[in-house]
Amino acid sequence: MKKLLFCASIFSWLITNAQSISLEEFATGFTAPVEIVNANDSRMFVVQQNGIIRIVQPNGTINATNFLNIGSKITYGGERGLLGLAFHPQYSTNGYFFVYYNDTNGNITVARYTRSSNPDVADPTTEKIILNQAKPFDNHNGGSIHFAPDGYLWIVTGDGGSGGDPNNNAQNKNSLLGKLLRLDINSTGPYNIPPGNPFVGVDGADEIWAYGLRNAWKFNFDTTSGNVMITDVGQGQIEEINRMPLTQAGLNYGWRCYEGNSAYNTAGCATQSTMTFPVAAYNHSGGKCSITGGYIYRGTQFPALQGRYIFADYCSTQIGILNPDDSITWTSAFSGNNFSTFGVNNLNELFVASVNNGKIFKVTTTTTLGTQENDLSTQIKVYPNPASKKVFIEGLKDKNTSIEIISFEGRKVLEQAKLDNDNSINISGIPAGVYFINLNSGNMKNYSKKIIIK
CATH class of the missing domain: 2.60.40.10 (Immunoglobulins)
Structure with missing residues (x-):
């Protein structure tokens, strides 16, 4: 593996022995990588926006044969394409996995596929459509899908696009756009509604778990803390990080009424006290423009990163760390890398992909944080x-x-x-x-x- 020559020191001019982040080139040759997933084994599956899923082996080599190619089924370009992948909790026995893409009409589509007799190749003829949702504009497609510890499939959708959510989809509880959805896909039909979804029997779509999202670009679950982490891309100036317990249903994350903590368009909105605001946010100073959500590090190779939420900004090419006090520290720029997604392997080690050059890097650190005196959040x-x-x-x-x-x-x-x-x-x-x-x-x-x- 080739080590990047620029090791970005975080805050080293402020605190002696502050931690640093380095990136080791792990694999290259991808076309627009937008998701990295593992199937609870040593392989990693890289989702390309052009409709192809490729397998990367633990040594960084890429399988010559694609795991799946559904390029003919998708609209690829701009913010649209194949965007998400999640393996069923019983994938090792049932072979089911789920993808999120824009179909040829631009609709948001969630579909189930089954692997073939070859564990490194899926069967493209096994598609079962779970969800197909029309949207009015090309942008703001969301795209993250994950199975939660409760066994249900959680899906994040964008607000439908344009700017300022002109159709008020995110605040409309009867629209599936701008939402976090929770579905029971272990059914003979497309899906069932799990018990506990907050709008069953009241105003709002049964599928919705939370609402008020603009274009959440990555969410995931941290099972250690029991939280869901959601990063939402801002309208003009504010990028936000949300952290809430997995069990807390019916939350309103505020968009289009608020961008971050600031009022955006509060006409017809509920009172501010009913909304959930981000635990951290940042503006676009220093060339920042769009948040790429990451993971709370739960690996074992780099104890200095343990428990830290690591994410990136797409334009500034910086990696950010959310500290325990919810402050943010930034690396210097990893120039030439527009970070599009993070992922973890089966050992919870962290990786990040650059969409513009098709590279995947392993996130590492050269510093040991063994004592409290070297912890940024306590200093x-x-x-x-x-x-x-x-x-x-x-x-x-x-x-x-x-x-x-x-x-x-x-x-x-x-x-x-x-x-x-x-x-x-x-x-x-x-x-x-x-x-x-x-x-x-x-x-x-x-x-x-x-x-x-x-």
């Missing part, structure tokens, strides 16, 4: 939060680190070359609202945390 303290007159920042090793506060709309409302003598910054002139506080070294934005000014 950097931003308090109080909410705040009114002053914000204190503790844990900076470089007192000349510049600080900026940016509104959710991307407007810089404060920039300060260094902390005051009491390790504070004065925020008394800033209107009440939700902001980001960024800690900077030169032009690099390395640390970001959401703060509330009251």
Whole structure:
């Protein structure tokens, strides 16, 4: 495996012995990879947006024969194509797996296939359509599908496209667009409705588990914590990370009423208190544009990453780490790589794909975090939060680190070359609202945390 020459140090100018992330090239030669999945064995299955699924062996070699090719069934281009893959919990015995794609009419389609007698090749004649949903525009297709620990298939759909959700699909509980769906696919028909779905017998489609999503680009389950992690791509300025218990049904994630924590179009919306807001968000400063959801690292090779949610921004080519205090630290750019998806192997080691160059990298680190004193979330303290007159920042090793506060709309409302003598910054002139506080070294934005000014 070839190691990237640029090892991106996170925050190393602020904290000694801070962790770093490196990428090791693992496999190459893919066309628009958009999903990486394992079938509970040592192989990894790479979903290509052009309708092909390929198998990668543990040493990084790619099988010459495709696992599946449904290119003739899909619309490929822009945000459309073959987007998702999930293996049935009993795949080893029943051979069932499920895919998510845009059909030749552009409709969202979820279908079941069965592997052939050759374990490395699926039978393309076995398609069973589970769901076919028309959508009004080309973009915002969602695409992630996963089996939850409850055995049901969970599906995330986009809001239907265009900009600003003009049809109000995400807030419409009778539309399947802009939703997290939960289906029982162990049935003779296309699917059954699982017990516990929140809108059975009341206003709303029975299939819906949660709503108010714009274009969630990747979600997954962290069985260790019992949470679902959903990253939602923003409309203009805000990318968001949502984390909620798997058992919490009927949540409204806020779109089109809110983008992140800021009001977007609240006409006809429910009260703010009924909505669920992200645990972390970031704006488009520094060339950022679109979040690519990742995983909470649960592997064993890199203890320094254990329990950290690792994700990326598509445009800035940076990888982000969500710390235990819900602040974000960023690597420097891995130039030339537009990260489209993350995935894990059967050992829970983490991989990331770059859609523009067709490469898959293994996510590694060169640092050991064995003690609390080297943990970013315990070193950097931003308090109080909410705040009114002053914000204190503790844990900076470089007192000349510049600080900026940016509104959710991307407007810089404060920039300060260094902390005051009491390790504070004065925020008394800033209107009440939700902001980001960024800690900077030169032009690099390395640390970001959401703060509330009251």
